[in-house]
Amino acid sequence: xxxxxxxxxxxxxxxxxxxxxxxxxxxxxxxxxxxxxxxxxxxxxxxxxxxxxxxxxxxxxxxxxxxxxxxxxxxxxxxxxxxxxxxxxxxxxxxxxxxxxxxxxxxxxxxxxxxxxxxxxxxxxxxxxxxxxxxxxxxxxxxxxxxxxxxxxxxxxxxxxxxxxxxxxxxxxxxxxxxxxxxxxxxxxxxxxxxxxxxxxxxxxxxxxxxxxxxxxxxxxxxxxxxxxxxxxxxxxxxxxxxxxxxxxxxxxxxxxxxxxxxxxxxxxxxxxxxxxxxxxxxxxxxxxxxxxxxxxxxxxxxxxxxxxxxxxxxxxxxxxxxxxxxxxxxxxxxxxxxxxxxxxxxxxxxxxxxxxxxxxxxxxxxxxxxxxxxxxxxxxxxxxxxxxxxxxxxxxxxxxxxxxxxxxxxxxxxxxxxxxxxxxxxxxxxxxxxxxxxxxxxxxxxxxxxxxxxxxxxxxxxx
Amino acid sequence: xxxxxxxxxxxxxxxxxxxxxxxxxxxxxxxxxxxxxxxxxxxxxxxxxxxxxxxxxxxxxxxxxxxxxxxxxxxxxxxxxxxxxxxxxxxxxxxxxxxxxxxxxxxxxxxxxxxxxxxxxxxxxxxxxxxxxxxxxxxxxxxxxxxxxxxxxxxxxxxxxxxxxxxxxxxxxxxxxxxxxxxxxxxxxxxxxxxxx
Amino acid sequence: xxxxxxxxxxxxxxxxxxxxxxxxxxxxxxxxxxxxxxxxxxxxxxxxxxxxxxxxxxxxxxxxxxxxxxxxxxxxxxxxxxxxxxxxxxxxxxxxxxxxxxxxxxxxxxxxxxxxxxxxxxxxxxxxxxxxxxxxxxxxxxxxxxxxxxxxxxxxxxxxxxxxxxxxxxxxxxxxxxxx
Numbered sequence: 001x002x003x004x005x006x007x008x009x010x011x012x013x014x015x016x017x018x019x020x021x022x023x024x025x026x027x028x029x030x031x032x033x034x035x036x037x038x039x040x041x042x043x044x045x046x047x048x049x050x051x052x053x054x055x056x057x058x059x060x061x062x063x064x065x066x067x068x069x070x071x072x073x074x075x076x077x078x079x080x081x082x083x084x085x086x087x088x089x090x091x092x093x094x095x096x097x098x099x100x101x102x103x104x105x106x107x108x109x110x111x112x113x114x115x116x117x118x119x120x121x122x123x124x125x126x127x128x129x130x131x132x133x134x135x136x137x138x139x140x141x142x143x144x145x146x147x148x149x150x151x152x153x154x155x156x157x158x159x160x161x162x163x164x165x166x167x168x169x170x171x172x173x174x175x176x177x178x179x180x181x182x183x184x185x186x187x188x189x190x191x192x193x194x195x196x197x198x199x200x201x202x203x204x205x206x207x208x209x210x211x212x213x214x215x216x217x218x219x220x221x222x223x224x225x226x227x228x229x230x231x232x233x234x235x236x237x238x239x240x241x242x243x244x245x246x247x248x249x250x251x252x253x254x255x256x257x258x259x260x261x262x263x264x265x266x267x268x269x270x271x272x273x274x275x276x277x278x279x280x281x282x283x284x285x286x287x288x289x290x291x292x293x294x295x296x297x298x299x300x301x302x303x304x305x306x307x308x309x310x311x312x313x314x315x316x317x318x319x320x321x322x323x324x325x326x327x328x329x330x331x332x333x334x335x336x337x338x339x340x341x342x343x344x345x346x347x348x349x350x351x352x353x354x355x356x357x358x359x360x361x362x363x364x365x366x367x368x369x370x371x372x373x374x375x376x377x378x379x380x381x382x383x384x385x386x387x388x389x390x391x392x393x394x395x396x397x398x399x400x401x402x403x404x405x406x407x408x409x410x411x412x413x414x415x416x417x418x419x420x421x422x423x424x425x426x427x428x429x430x431x432x433x434x435x436x437x438x439x440x441x442x443x444x445x446x447x448x449x450x451x452x453x454x455x456x457x458x459x460x461x462x463x464x
Numbered sequence: 465x466x467x468x469x470x471x472x473x474x475x476x477x478x479x480x481x482x483x484x485x486x487x488x489x490x491x492x493x494x495x496x497x498x499x500x501x502x503x504x505x506x507x508x509x510x511x512x513x514x515x516x517x518x519x520x521x522x523x524x525x526x527x528x529x530x531x532x533x534x535x536x537x538x539x540x541x542x543x544x545x546x547x548x549x550x551x552x553x554x555x556x557x558x559x560x561x562x563x564x565x566x567x568x569x570x571x572x573x574x575x576x577x578x579x580x581x582x583x584x585x586x587x588x589x590x591x592x593x594x595x596x597x598x599x600x601x602x603x604x605x606x607x608x609x610x611x612x613x614x615x616x617x618x619x620x621x622x623x624x625x626x627x628x629x630x631x632x633x634x635x636x637x638x639x640x641x642x643x644x645x646x647x648x649x650x651x652x653x654x655x656x657x658x659x660x661x
Numbered sequence: 662x663x664x665x666x667x668x669x670x671x672x673x674x675x676x677x678x679x680x681x682x683x684x685x686x687x688x689x690x691x692x693x694x695x696x697x698x699x700x701x702x703x704x705x706x707x708x709x710x711x712x713x714x715x716x717x718x719x720x721x722x723x724x725x726x727x728x729x730x731x732x733x734x735x736x737x738x739x740x741x742x743x744x745x746x747x748x749x750x751x752x753x754x755x756x757x758x759x760x761x762x763x764x765x766x767x768x769x770x771x772x773x774x775x776x777x778x779x780x781x782x783x784x785x786x787x788x789x790x791x792x793x794x795x796x797x798x799x800x801x802x803x804x805x806x807x808x809x810x811x812x813x814x815x816x817x818x819x820x821x822x823x824x825x826x827x828x829x830x831x832x833x834x835x836x837x838x839x840x841x
Contacts, residue, residue: 225590225591225592225593226591226593228590228591229591229593229594233593235593236593270825271824271825324659344526345570345571348567348570348571349563349566349567349570349571352566390480390562391562395560395562395563398560399559399560399563405489405528405529405558405559405617405618405619405620406528406529406559408528408619408623408659410617410619410620410623410661411615411617411620425817425821427658427661429658430655430658431655432651432652432654432655432658433654433655433658433661434824435661435817435820435821435824437821484694490711492711492713494713494715494737496717496720496721497721497723498720498721498722498723498725498728498729500725507792508792510792510793511666511792511793514793515666515793521793521795524795525795525797528797530795530797531710531711531741531796531797531798532669532672532674532710532711532741532794532795532796532797533794533795534674534676534739534741534791534792534793534794534795535791535792535793536676536789536790536791536792537792538678538789541678541680541731541735542678542679542680542770542786542787543680543732543733543769543770544680544729544731544732544733546729547727547728547729548725548728548729550720550729552676552737552789554713554739556710556711556741583723584722584723584724584725585723585724585725586723601721602721604715604716604717604718604737605715606713606714606715607689607690607693607694607714607715607716608693608694608696608697608701608713608714609711609712609713610701610703610704610709610711610712610713611710611711612704612707612709612710612711612803612806612807613803613806613807613810615810616806616810618797620810620813621797621798621801621806621809621810622797622798623813624806624809624810624812624813625798625801625805625806625809627809627812627813627816628805628808628809628812628813631812631816631839635839635840641832643828643829643831643832644828646828646831646832646835647828647831647832650823650831650835654820657816660813661813661816661817661820
């Protein structure tokens with residue numbers, strides 16, 4: 001049927017609902033398939049353990065398992081060329097080939113990625129979320145044993161991640177120190193404890209909000225375009241059975257130079273509001289470290305703010321409350337990555353570019369006041385789900401993060417994401433404004449992949 | 465259950481269009497469509513209305529990624545007898561091809577129907593998918609495209625022009641001012657033009 | 662009220678459609694596509710904001726009865742420029758005299774050689790009048806735009822460096838860098 005409710009048994013888990021928040025450890029284990037028959041036999045062994053989107057009746061499993069495949073993986077598993085041709089163009093090209101669109105240049109150029117992370121060498125991704133280290137090791141052990149048993153399937157790359165401790169025990173933070181992981185899109189047909197439509201949906205006229213059509217995220221369902229189509233055709237999707245209950249996934253390892261970010265902000269803040277570097281950094285992000293949105297509270301974070309339960313986390317707009325960016329700068333990270341109604345025209349320029357974000361921090365935290373780099377690898381494994389990588393993820397990256405034109409910010413890019421050439425600036429609106437610079441290479445791409453997450457039926461067919 | 469056709473055609477460039485249509489940040493689009501008989505009378509009226517009523521193209525002007533846009537009814541060609549008139553559309557814009565057509569489809573919906581409603585085969589502006597397919601079928605790639613200021617997007621040009629005028633005014637106003645007065649005036653000035661920087 | 666449909670403010674529009682000689686399309690296309698590598702000749706036409714050459718091989722048909730089929734492909738040349746059409750054409754025929762034979766020289770009905778007043782008359786005759794023309798900055802000439810763009814960069818650089826200057830330093834630096 002073209003509309004929700006979802007066939008939850010056919011949908012893999014961790015897409016509509018995040019596991020990462022309740023599961024402390026997540027490991028991304030990439031496999032290489034050297035023999036199609038062996039690869040498919042291996043998938044058949046895994047199949048019973050793959051977690052679906054069905055609600056848990058017997059309590060939380062100690063570990064969850066989800067499977068995704070790259071274009072190289074689809075080929076390695078023996079899917080015929082005419083079927084592969086029905087997958088999207090950018091998926092088939094792979095993330096490394098899309099470097100110009102994504103702005104992966106200079107230190108982020110694919111030539112400088114970790115060699116194992118150029119997605120031509122990555123075939124199948126097993127994402128394991130576990131309640132604790134013991135459960136994690138048990139499932140990883142099973143996966144490695146299965147691969148050995150099958151032969152012709154080898155581990156290509158292992159990326160462990162773990163939730164960072166939060167100073168106030170409330171939300172989990174990422175390495176720059178900001179609470180992260182909330183503010184997800186409201187999807188029609190998905191029940192949520194808090195009414196996610198407010199803040200998470202499409203901002204409409206007169207302060208109203210509407211949930212997004214499920215096809216923006218899950219293939220085989222109507223999206224924002226086809227739901228107004230009198231002929232009721234469904235959106236572009238790969239050929240059956242892949243077109244049902246599947247989605248595209250973006251996996252990106254982003255190194256964060258925490259010391260550099262802190263250093264630049266502290267130095268720049270000497271000329272800003274008597275050295276208030278915490279406020280200056282909040283202006284860059286659009287939220288205070290504890291998750292308080294600047295639009296809601298521009299001068300100080302709200303004490304004891306819990307971004308996971310407080311409705312104010314997400315229930316705000318920009319056009320009426322903050323049209324000139326005096327509270328939350330026009331170029332702040334969260335305003336760029338999800339403009340809500342900031343682009344005018346009742347949200348019509350932004351509503352087709354939403355993504356479901358997952359992902360986890362990796363690497364140990366830098367000592368809390370350190371501004372000198374310790375040469376330790378740390379950052380964010382960015383993961384998102386969308387029905388169209390080019391319209392949604394790439395659109396955000398190219399039009400909203402790597403450029404400023406749509407916000408009338410010239411060529412300014414997202415200050416938080418950094419600039420490989422180190423010359424950019426950010427305007428912090430005010431009376432008078434503050435011009436923040438230089439924009440160092442705060443975030444560097446270490447590697448990544450475009451993947452497809454098959455529905456359970458498609459996964460069974462792939463393994464057949 | 466009909467699933468729409470496979471992945472979109474088109475080259476893999478950051479702008480979503482052929483590289484020959486791109487000069488720096490500037491993108492060009494060229495579209496021809498065949499016009500039905502009644503369009504011969506209708507389109508000149510649409511053009512006249514659009515020219516005489518400024519609010520009619522207010523939305524178009526507010527879409528800040530368009531440098532220039534133009535519609536022309538081609539009634540005759542040298543050395544060719546035409547049975548139908550043809551609507552020629554060209555624009556110079558920035559951003560991405562998809563975002564550009566999305567904006568025409570979602571935001572200029574009525575305008576699109578006025579201009580293209582009399583062309584053969586024109587679907588409605590919404591849903592976007594069918595409108596995009598129609599435009600793609602009728603778009604012609606340029607062989608050579610030139611911009612006099614390829615690095616500047618439309619909003620940068622507008623900001624620069626506004627800033628230019630205000631800076632000129634600032635210089636005149638602060639001529640001979642003492643440093644303290646000047647510093648205050650500078651703060652006011654930069655506050656006023658912060659949206660242009 | 663704007664009475665000339667080929668104008669928006671001070672900006673003008675030119676649309677010229679000329680039939681391409683039989684067998685010359687591929688050469689013409691190759692020539693035009695090669696122009697970028699050596700620098701666009703339109704850069705010499707300093708009043709040009711945007712310009713393009715497009716080869717129209719045929720019209721797409723949509724099931725109309727008796728669709729128009731082009732007997733030969735056409736060359737479309739368009740430009741958004743400053744000032745009057747007449748003086749722009751004068752400048753074009755002057756500045757593009759080296760390229761015109763390779764471009765319009767490959768079109769039928771063009772005077773030989775395709776230069777000067779004869780070329781101007783040919784282009785003028787094949788110009789299609791615009792129906793509706795919208796410009797984001799209708800009063801700004803190319804020179805003005807370029808000057809303003811460079812100045813904006815200078816203002817940004819100055820504004821960044823000005824943060825933290827005392828009033829005496831600020832005024833001196835302004836007069837030095839942005840004095841005008």
